[in-house]
Amino acid sequence: MSATISPDVLPLLKRFRFRREKNVAALILKIDVQNLTIEHDTTLDGATxxxxxxxxxxxxxxxVLLSYVLELNDGRVTYPLVLMFYSPEAARPDWKMIYSASIAAIADAAGTRGKMLELRDAEDLTDEWVRGELHGSH
Structure with a gap:
């Protein structure tokens, strides 16, 4: 059982993917488990x-579609766009399954196939953690 992307979300994904700002930003999406649709939750721009x-x-x-500022070891700066799947331990198992089954659709729509981070505890979302995860994929 997987969710479908709400038609309202597709233009948000496209705009976020092609944004020009060079700062940290996040587009947070949720699933309406009653209707099995992926919907916009919130957008944070210039966020920590x-x-x-x-x-x-x-x-x-x-x-979480994350636009991140990443300084590489050679001093160059990149702005990777990565999909983060946040699945806290306290979440209901059936919700986790619906989210897991739907992640490929979001990755395809956002153009982030192969760039996915998995986060279990919101407290772990630090620069050190993100850099460590991203350096593993760069």
Missing amino acids: LEDISDELPDSAPRY
């Missing part, structure tokens, strides 16, 4: 990872 972490619920999964 702590701001993003504060927006994540303690007991419900979310998808």
Whole structure:
């Protein structure tokens, strides 16, 4: 059982994917489990990872499309766009399954196939954690 992307979300994904700002931003999506549709939850622009972490619920999964500022070891700066699957331990198992089954659709629509991070605890969302995860994929 997987969810479908709400038609309202597709233009948000496209705009977020092609944004020109060079700062940290997040597009947070949730699933309406009654209708099995993926919907917009909130957008944070010019945010810190702590701001993003504060927006994540303690007991419900979310998808976070993260635009991040990453300084590479050679001094170059990149702005990777990654999909983060937030699945807290306290979330209901059936919700986790619906979110897991629907992640490929979000990754395809956002153009982030192969760039997915999995987060279990919102407190772990730190620069050190994100850099460590991203350096593993760069």
